Amino acid sequence: MTINVRGYATHSATSELVPFTFERRDPRPSDVMIDILYCGVCHSDIHSARNEWGWTHYPFVPGHEIVGRVAAIGNGVSKYKVGDLVGVGCLVDSCRHCASCNEGLEQYCDNGFTGTYNDEDKIGGTPHKVTFGGYSDKITVDERFVLRVPDNLAPAAAAPLLCAGITTYSPLRHWKVGPGQKVGIIGLGGLGHMGVKFAHAMGAHVVMITTSPEKGQDAKKLGADEVLLSKDTNAMTAAQNSFDFLLNTIPVGHDVDPYMALLKRDGSMVVVGAVEPLKKVNGLLFIFRRRSMAGSLIGGLPETQEMLDFCSKYNITCDIEMVAMKDVNKAYNRTVKGDVKYRFVIDMASLKS
Numbered sequence: 001m002t003i004n005v006r007g008y009a010t011h012s013a014t015s016e017l018v019p020f021t022f023e024r025r026d027p028r029p030s031d032v033m034i035d036i037l038y039c040g041v042c043h044s045d046i047h048s049a050r051n052e053w054g055w056t057h058y059p060f061v062p063g064h065e066i067v068g069r070v071a072a073i074g075n076g077v078s079k080y081k082v083g084d085l086v087g088v089g090c091l092v093d094s095c096r097h098c099a100s101c102n103e104g105l106e107q108y109c110d111n112g113f114t115g116t117y118n119d120e121d122k123i124g125g126t127p128h129k130v131t132f133g134g135y136s137d138k139i140t141v142d143e144r145f146v147l148r149v150p151d152n153l154a155p156a157a158a159a160p161l162l163c164a165g166i167t168t169y170s171p172l173r174h175w176k177v178g179p180g181q182k183v184g185i186i187g188l189g190g191l192g193h194m195g196v197k198f199a200h201a202m203g204a205h206v207v208m209i210t211t212s213p214e215k216g217q218d219a220k221k222l223g224a225d226e227v228l229l230s231k232d233t234n235a236m237t238a239a240q241n242s243f244d245f246l247l248n249t250i251p252v253g254h255d256v257d258p259y260m261a262l263l264k265r266d267g268s269m270v271v272v273g274a275v276e277p278l279k280k281v282n283g284l285l286f287i288f289r290r291r292s293m294a295g296s297l298i299g300g301l302p303e304t305q306e307m308l309d310f311c312s313k314y315n316i317t318c319d320i321e322m323v324a325m326k327d328v329n330k331a332y333n334r335t336v337k338g339d340v341k342y343r344f345v346i347d348m349a350s351l352k353s
């Protein structure tokens, strides 16, 4: 048995998203079926829809920042009941027995996690061989890969926490950002604006590093203590050797050397935006002052739940602009231009009208 689902899909790298009907599996004993209320528009959705990473299967249904209510549960589900507010992020399955999965780091599964969209559907139960994402009215997910969304968070503004939120929260936690540290957030978009909010809530001294004075002022409203303009070479030189940690959210390849030089001895810069070659890396900047550069990918299920609970405690959500499903193609074009503060979220009720 399957459930018929309505959504939006693209059918080629150059075509727009259009209405699309497909099937989800009926809940197995460990599954939760969710009525999707909201889904964020992540930059990865756009890269994938347009096949910019060369791995997209068509038809392609994007969306991995999903918030909804539990509509049905399998008879073995223990964590959720019908009506609960829940979320689904970037992964819907993993091998569950490798070292990473055993530590709750399913995003680093040695056997490859199953992405929420455009990935091999290893569970099956439908004629489709790939996973379809959250630009749809329902999704069926194993309860291990479902998150509880705290009731005090506005559901639409909580949706982007499932990707943009955890992508920035996880490295800040892993590198133990906290009071007494000077932390730079490089770039102010969907990721950067969450980085500013989290680093501020964790008690760090937060510096927004951006090319744009306007964005600098916006970042101050989000919790940044200072602004460093990366095009101001005098200011960049004066700030060298002063940062404990840098969260680099620049979404494209770039010269990392000017940023590495900002780190103190033993400081780290973590790249979360550019899934492509970085242009230049000078070993001298690593060797002198024992600096590190690393990357970080979203978060595992336990840490994603911890992030949502942290957001509940500090009243943190994303700044969003709501959009109707039929306007998603316009939202894509505006996202590519950086013309959104800071995330589009699709109101799935608009699918019905």
Ligand SMILES: [Zn+2]
Residues within 6 Å of the ligand: 042, 043, 044, 045, 064, 090, 163, 164
């Ligand atoms: Zn994403």
Ligand SMILES: [Zn+2]
Residues within 6 Å of the ligand: 094, 095, 096, 097, 098, 099, 100, 101, 102, 106, 108, 109, 110, 111, 112
């Ligand atoms: Zn695994």
